[in-house]
Amino acid sequence: MHLAQLRLRDFRNYQRLDLRFGSGFHLLLGNNAQGKTNVLESVYLLATLRSFRGVGPAQMIRHGSPGFFVGAEVVGHHGCLIRYYWSMKERRLSVDQEPVRRLSDYLGLVRAVVFCTEDLQLIKGSPRFRRRFMDLLLAQTEPAYLHALQQYVKVLRSRNALLKAPRWDQATLEAYTHSLLNYGNQIMEARYRLVPKLLPLAQQAYRRISGDDEGLECAYAPAVREDFQQELARLASRERQFKTTLLGPHRDELQWSLKGRSVSEFGSEGQKRSVVIAMKMAQAELLTQHAGTPPILLIDDVMGELDQKRRSGLLPLLDRSHHAGGQVFMTCTEENWPRELGRRLNRWIVREGTVNPSSPH
Numbered sequence: 535m536h537l538a539q540l541r542l543r544d545f546r547n548y549q550r551l552d553l554r555f556g557s558g559f560h561l562l563l564g565n566n567a568q569g570k571t572n573v574l575e576s577v578y579l580l581a582t583l584r585s586f587r588g589v590g591p592a593q594m595i596r597h598g599s600p601g602f603f604v605g606a607e608v609v610g611h612h613g614c615l616i617r618y619y620w621s622m623k624e625r626r627l628s629v630d631q632e633p634v635r636r637l638s639d640y641l642g643l644v645r646a647v648v649f650c651t652e653d654l655q656l657i658k659g660s661p662r663f664r665r666r667f668m669d670l671l672l673a674q675t676e677p678a679y680l681h682a683l684q685q686y687v688k689v690l691r692s693r694n695a696l697l698k699a700p701r702w703d704q705a706t707l708e709a710y711t712h713s714l715l716n717y718g719n720q721i722m723e724a725r726y727r728l729v730p731k732l733l734p735l736a737q738q739a740y741r742r743i744s745g746d747d748e749g750l751e752c753a754y755a756p757a758v759r760e761d762f763q764q765e766l767a768r769l770a771s772r773e774r775q776f777k778t779t780l781l782g783p784h785r786d787e788l789q790w791s792l793k794g795r796s797v798s799e800f801g802s803e804g805q806k807r808s809v810v811i812a813m814k815m816a817q818a819e820l821l822t823q824h825a826g827t828p829p830i831l832l833i834d835d836v837m838g839e840l841d842q843k844r845r846s847g848l849l850p851l852l853d854r855s856h857h858a859g860g861q862v863f864m865t866c867t868e869e870n871w872p873r874e875l876g877r878r879l880n881r882w883i884v885r886e887g888t889v890n891p892s893s894p895h
């Protein structure tokens with residue numbers, strides 16, 4: 535699967551951009567603040583309908599414009615034309631001219647994995663980032679997961695609103711609790727299934743980037759210990775006191791450790807960075823296994839920040855993607871990276887919201 539065309543209108547600093555791409559490596563070269571990351575952000579947006587910068591859609595509208603448009607032609611098993619328009623007043627998402635009704639029909643059409651500086655939050659940030667990592671991966675590999683997650687979030691919100699209300703009836707609370715348990719259990723089961731698939735891939739990736747797996751482990755740590763229903767029932771009076779749902783997968787954690795010690799608490803900066811890259815490489819491998827073709831890899835700047843050893847650890851992933859007809863977009867301010875990558879590189883010069891091909895030399 536790859537993007538054959540990308541069209542941007544009033545997206546970030548792009549008033550109008552129309553690009554055609556083949557599969558393979560694409561290097562976006564340019565000085566700071568020219569629009570390199572913005573291109574990657576638009577591709578990631580097509581894949582997930584989110585920004586990897588952790589901001590909402592409003593920030594992606596070009597200053598002074600009412601809304602942005604991102605369009606793409608996807609080539610592969612499920613080739614299609616995607617059009618996405620977003621403004622404060624209107625959202626339109628269509629595939630082959632048909633409006634998308636359910637998110638679950640859409641996610642998975644474009645699969646992308648991003649490597650960016652914000653990734654460090656996966657280790658340094660709150661558990662929310664690690665839950666989102668599991669959620670995105672499961673949404674893209676297990677068809678029923680997204681539905682369960684959406685329903686869980688909905689019922690959790692309703693249940694919390696009810697607990698905050700001055701008066702409520704027991705029957706409504708019980709109905710919400712029933713749904714919460716049902717969807718919550720589905721989410722936890724899927725997360726339990728994910729970890730044994732993810733860990734060996736992350737260990738292998740970690741070994742590649744640091745030469746040794748250093749006893750990398752990851753453990754799913756659900757907030758629920760054994761029985762969601764019983765444990766939640768025991769919290770009934772405390773829930774009334776705190777006016778919120780105190781237990782469930784919205785409080786889960788995914789713990790990463792090296793030689794038995796928490797990476798976030800005891801890891802060095804280099805170890806944290808390696809774990810994060812290993813997580814992303816594992817994500818890319820898992821998506822490849824699942825779909826049979828590699829996801830689009832979006833690599834933002836991180837190459838420049840990595841030492842020689844870690845960079846060469848990433849090479850096999852890029853090579854495999856290349857051999858399988860995948861697509862890689864990389865941003866760079868200096869040309870220190872492409873030489874090791876060698877052959878067949880498409881280079882683009884990004885300058886003040888324009889992107890133009892540059893002839894290789």
Ligand SMILES: Nc1ncnc2c1ncn2[C@@H]1O[C@H](COP(=O)(O)OP(=O)(O)OP(=O)(O)O)[C@@H](O)[C@H]1O
Pocket residue numbers: 545546547548564565566567568569570571572573593594595596597835865867884
């Ligand atoms: N909503 C917006 N409307 C207009 N311009 C924007 C918007 N958001 C960001 N920009 C501008 O986009 C420009 C390019 O941003 P981008 O992050 O893509 O740069 P970059 O080429 O990746 O730079 P760096 O090498 O520093 O990472 C910046 O000048 C920024 O001010």
Ligand SMILES: [Mg+2]
Pocket residue numbers: 570571572834835865
């Ligand atoms: Mg950038």
